[in-house]
Amino acid sequence: MKNxxxxxxxxxxxxxxxxxxxxxxxxxDDACDPxxxxxxxxxxxxxKVALVAGHYCSGSSIPASQVYAESNLVQISPASxxxxxxxxxxxxxxxxxxxxDDQQGSIAGAYLAKHFGDKNIAIIDDKTAYGKGLAEEVKxxxxxxxxxxxxxxxxxxGEKDYxxxxxxxxxxxxxVLFVGGYHTEAGLIARQMRDQGMDTILMGGDALIxxxxxxxxxxxxxxxxxTFSPDPRKNPAAAEVVARFKEKGIEPEVRxxxxxxxxxWKEAAExxxxxxxxxxxxxxxxxxxxxxxxKFKFNEKGDPNLPPYAVxxxxxxxxxxxxDETPSPAG
Numbered sequence: 001m002k003n004x005x006x007x008x009x010x011x012x013x014x015x016x017x018x019x020x021x022x023x024x025x026x027x028x029d030d031a032c033d034p035x036x037x038x039x040x041x042x043x044x045x046x047x048k049v050a051l052v053a054g055h056y057c058s059g060s061s062i063p064a065s066q067v068y069a070e071s072n073l074v075q076i077s078p079a080s081x082x083x084x085x086x087x088x089x090x091x092x093x094x095x096x097x098x099x100x101d102d103q104q105g106s107i108a109g110a111y112l113a114k115h116f117g118d119k120n121i122a123i124i125d126d127k128t129a130y131g132k133g134l135a136e137e138v139k140x141x142x143x144x145x146x147x148x149x150x151x152x153x154x155x156x157x158g159e160k161d162y163x164x165x166x167x168x169x170x171x172x173x174x175x176v177l178f179v180g181g182y183h184t185e186a187g188l189i190a191r192q193m194r195d196q197g198m199d200t201i202l203m204g205g206d207a208l209i210x211x212x213x214x215x216x217x218x219x220x221x222x223x224x225x226x227t228f229s230p231d232p233r234k235n236p237a238a239a240e241v242v243a244r245f246k247e248k249g250i251e252p253e254v255r256x257x258x259x260x261x262x263x264x265w266k267e268a269a270e271x272x273x274x275x276x277x278x279x280x281x282x283x284x285x286x287x288x289x290x291x292x293x294x295k296f297k298f299n300e301k302g303d304p305n306l307p308p309y310a311v312x313x314x315x316x317x318x319x320x321x322x323x324d325e326t327p328s329p330a331g
Contacts, residue, residue, distance in 0.1 A: 003245070
C-alpha cells in the first residue's frame with residue numbers, strides 16, 4: 001500500500017503537484033487494530049493532513065472514520081470493504097474506491113453454489129469486521145441458492161497453529177473452505193490442510209490478492225480462489241502506472257487502488273480549486289474520476305460505481321481472473 005501511495009505522490013509531484021503545491025506522504029501504521037487506528041487518526045487530525053488514503057482493515061477504517069468526520073478530514077479507503085463504513089457513514093467526507101462485502105459475498109456465494117453444489121462446504125471467519133462480515137454475506141448468498149454449509153466456525157487471527165481447526169475440517173470431510181479473513185491466517189490454514197493430507201479448495205476474499213499469500217503457502221496455495229475487482233493490471237487506463245510499478249520490481253495488485261484514492265482526491269481538489277475539505281467533498285460528489293482502476297463516480301453513500309467482483313485463482317505463484325470457469329482441483 002505504501003508503494004502505491006509513494007508512486008502516486010511521486011507522479012503527481014513530477015507533474016507539478018496539486019494547485020502548485022507538492023504533496024508529502026505521511027505514513028501511519030494501525031496494525032489492523034481499532035484502538036491503534038483511532039490513535040493514528042488523531043495523529044493525522046493533529047497534523048491537519050489534506051487526505052487520508054486509508055485505512056486497509058475495515059475494523060480500523062470504521063472507528064477512524066469517526067475521528068476524520070469530527071476533524072473534517074477527507075478519508076478515501078482503498079481497501080475497507082465492510083458495508084458499515086458507508087452504510088453508517090460517520091460524515092460526508094468518508095469514501096472508498098473499492099467494492100463492498102455484500103457485493104463480493106454474493107459473487108462468492110453464488111460461485112460456490114454453482115460449482116460446488118454437490119460438495120461439502122465450510123465457512124470460517126476471523127471475527128474481524130472484514131472477515132466476519134464477508135463470511136456472513138457468503139453464507140447468506142450460498143443459503144439463498146439452496147446450499148447449506150456443513151460447518152461454520154470462527155478462529156482467532158494472529159495464531160500460528162490452526163491444526164485443531166484443520167482436524168475438525170478434515171473430520172467433516174470438507175471439500176471447499178471459505179475463509180473470511182486475511183492472507184496470513186488463510187495461508188497458514190491452507191498449508192496446514194495440505195500437511196494433514198487434505199486436498200480441500202480454499203476460497204477467500206480480496207485480502208488474498210497479495211504476493212505475500214503465496215510466500216506463506218508456497219505450492220500449498222495452488223488452486224486457491226478469491227474474489228476481487230476486475231484486474232487493475234489489465235485495465236488500459238492503468239498501463240503506464242502498471243509498467244512503472246513493474247520497473248520498480250513491484251507487482252501492482254491491490255496497490256493500484258491506493259494510487260486511485262490519491263488520484264481521485266487530486267482531481268477533486270483541482271476541480272474545486274482548493275484543498276479545503278468542504279470544497280473537495282463537493283467536487284468528489286459532483287464529478288466523475290478517471291483513474292488507474294477506470295472511470296467512476298461516488299454515490300450518495302461514498303461508494304464508487306465500479307464493475308462487479310470477479311473470481312481469481314492462484315496457480316504457480318501468480319493469480320489470474322478465471323471468471324465463471326469451473327475450477328480445477330487444489331494442488
